[in-house]
Amino acid sequence: MEQIQYMQALYEMDVEPQEISNTFVDHFLIHFYQYSKKFYQEPPEVFFSKYLSFHFPRDCGGLLPQQTLDCIRALEERHSQCEGKLDRRTIRACRTACEEAKTVLPRLLDLKRRLRILTGEAVVQYAPLIIDINKYRQQRQPARKKEDFTERSYVETGYFQVLAVLSNQMVMLTKIGEEEKKIKVVLEREQLRHMRTGDILQLKVVRRLFYTTWDMEEVRGCYSPVGRSFLPV
Structure with a gap:
């Protein structure tokens, strides 16, 4: 996409970062604006798909389905307001990527939110902000000594x-880039209910000595x- 035309359109969409932003939609639009400044040179189809299928779900801590x-x-809506200043290819690419995202992102970001709660993430919800005070206190405690692990x-x-x-309350995963490496991770039924074959999870997992199953310790995406085509692997 041509820089001046598209960035001017973004400016008119009023998504340029403001000093005060109060809602998750505000933060989303600011995040998109910052992404646009870096990746505007990508073809429109790649530009929107990369944002909605990788950058947004990577950086978002997790949202409820309706929030997504x-x-x-x-x-x-912001792009439809500036259709007169955008070429048809850009408009079509935005619509296509958004329609595809509506079918998968609400579930995936809700799954991320649920998994982060399961692994001890203190922030239960981001908009409005809800914090589990007990988990927050645990995170603030000094790290355990190495020998504890x-x-x-x-x-x-x-x-x-x-x-x-x-x-049996487990999910079978394969590590991307090392497809021969397959692991079983123990989860609760509520998390498994929101998971689908083909989903990609960015994780830190641990396995105790003499155990055959793994536990999630950190969920990043x-x-x-x-x-998958946008993963840095």
Whole structure:
């Protein structure tokens, strides 16, 4: 996309960062504006798909399904207001990416929110901000000594794709880039209910000595298969 035309259109959409932003939609539009300044040279199809399938779900801490839909619709509305200043290819690419995102992102960002709660993330919800005070206190405590982790001797980090959601409260994952490496992760039924085959999870997982299953220790992202082509692996 041509820089001056598109960035001028963004300015007229009123998504340029403001000093005070109070809602999750405000933060979403600011995030998109910052992304646009860096990646405006991408073809429109890549530009919108990369944002909605990788950058947004990577940087968002997790939203409720309706909040995610509100963000996507805000992006659509801002672009529709400036259709006269954008070429047809850009308009079409935005609409296509947004329609695709509506079918998967609400579930994925809700899944990320649920998994982060499961792994001890203190922030339960971002808009409005809800914090689990007990988990916050635990996070503020001094880190345990290294010898406390001797039992947890195996650690893996990276991007994992869901191969199967198993019936015994486990999910089978394969590590992207090391497809021969398959692991079983124990989860609660509520999290498994929101997971689908093909989902991509950016994780830190640990396995105790003498155990065959793994536990999630940190969740950094939840992506659809579309986002796989944009992963830095």
